[in-house]
Amino acid sequence: MKSGFVNLFGKPNAGKSTLLNVLMGEKLAIVSHKVQTTRHRIKGILTASEYQMIISDTPGIIDPLYKLHEKMMDSVRQAVADTDLALLLLDGRDNLEENDAIFSRLHLKVPALVVVNKSERMTDAETAAVTGYFREKKYATEVLAISALKKINTDFLFERMIEHLPVGEPFFDGDEMTDRPVKFFVGEMIREKIFSLYEDEIPYHTAVLVQEYKEKDTLTKIQADIIVQRETQKGILLGEGGKMIRQLGTESRKEIESFIGRKVFLELFVKVRPKWRDNEWQLREYGY
Numbered sequence: 657m658k659s660g661f662v663n664l665f666g667k668p669n670a671g672k673s674t675l676l677n678v679l680m681g682e683k684l685a686i687v688s689h690k691v692q693t694t695r696h697r698i699k700g701i702l703t704a705s706e707y708q709m710i711i712s713d714t715p716g717i718i719d720p721l722y723k724l725h726e727k728m729m730d731s732v733r734q735a736v737a738d739t740d741l742a743l744l745l746l747d748g749r750d751n752l753e754e755n756d757a758i759f760s761r762l763h764l765k766v767p768a769l770v771v772v773n774k775s776e777r778m779t780d781a782e783t784a785a786v787t788g789y790f791r792e793k794k795y796a797t798e799v800l801a802i803s804a805l806k807k808i809n810t811d812f813l814f815e816r817m818i819e820h821l822p823v824g825e826p827f828f829d830g831d832e833m834t835d836r837p838v839k840f841f842v843g844e845m846i847r848e849k850i851f852s853l854y855e856d857e858i859p860y861h862t863a864v865l866v867q868e869y870k871e872k873d874t875l876t877k878i879q880a881d882i883i884v885q886r887e888t889q890k891g892i893l894l895g896e897g898g899k900m901i902r903q904l905g906t907e908s909r910k911e912i913e914s915f916i917g918r919k920v921f922l923e924l925f926v927k928v929r930p931k932w933r934d935n936e937w938q939l940r941e942y943g944y
């Protein structure tokens with residue numbers, strides 16, 4: 657039996673969450689075209705007769721600007737500390753030196769697969785140049801090119817991941833798929849819709865707190881607070897005559913319904929909490 661922890665590292669927007677979902681065959685992590693979408697470490701657990709692989713998505717690696725960022729980078733450090741195999745993911749069209757600097761600074765003591773993502777957008781020559789660049793690096797055990805979006809070469813990547821898993825007994829029960837409760841995913845699904853519906857800075861000033869999650873006879877009742885930093889942001893979230901928040905509610909509800917397979921009654925409230933991103937106590941309350 658093989659068993660171990662595989663963690664995904666890389667800059668924001670490299671495609672880490674997209675890849676986690678492909679490897680899991682299930683949408684666990686939220687994705688957006690904006691950077692810094694992921695704020696938490698999420699573990700997906702895959703159990704088969706001959707292996708158990710626990711794959712973690714992590715926030716994109718950045719220089720922290722406020723306390724929320726520091727917490728995000730704490731979860732990256734934690735992931736470095738308890739990984740058996742690292743996947744170092746990059747957008748193959750991104751600056752190579754920058755990615756190299758980030759990977760080097762992790763000071764990994766375990767095998768690492770450098771995964772060049774978004775390769776469907778690259779020519780063969782470009783791909784060869786990028787993989788060649790990373791093959792020279794000391795931390796790179798193997799280098800491969802994939803497309804998480806188009807699921808190109810992801811099966812091969814998965815085989816290589818199993819190959820590098822240490823021998824050992826499983827850590828989790830076979831029927832567990834993640835370490836997070838349903839309530840967490842509900843909050844994340846709302847956050848994903850905020851990333852897709854609102855422009856610019858709004859998603860970065862927002863947190864979602866699921867206050868109530870009750871399974872009734874015919875439906876699940878959910879109440880969530882959307883936390884923003886300023887009154888003006890509250891106005892934007894609500895939209896004219898509440899138009900935007902209604903759309904957010906409808907889209908989130910549909911997504912949650914398909915995730916839990918039940919009808920949902922969803923209530924959203926917008927609350928202003930100045931500077932929550934720098935407030936230790938509030939960050940804790942919101943699960944960071």
Ligand SMILES: Nc1nc2c(ncn2[C@@H]2O[C@H](COP(=O)(O)OP(=O)(O)OP(=O)(O)O)[C@@H](O)[C@H]2O)c(=O)[nH]1
Pocket residue numbers: 666667668669670671672673674675686687688689690691692693694695714715716717773774775776777802803804805806
């Ligand atoms: N063209 C292309 N786009 C991709 C690929 N993989 C992911 N993307 C896109 O890249 C964007 C970022 O993807 P995410 O999975 O959210 O990236 P991430 O690394 O988790 O980002 P953070 O959570 O911000 O660190 C999304 O728009 C994805 O659809 C790929 O193989 N090809």
Ligand SMILES: [Mg+2]
Pocket residue numbers: 672673674685686687693694713714715716
């Ligand atoms: Mg992500």
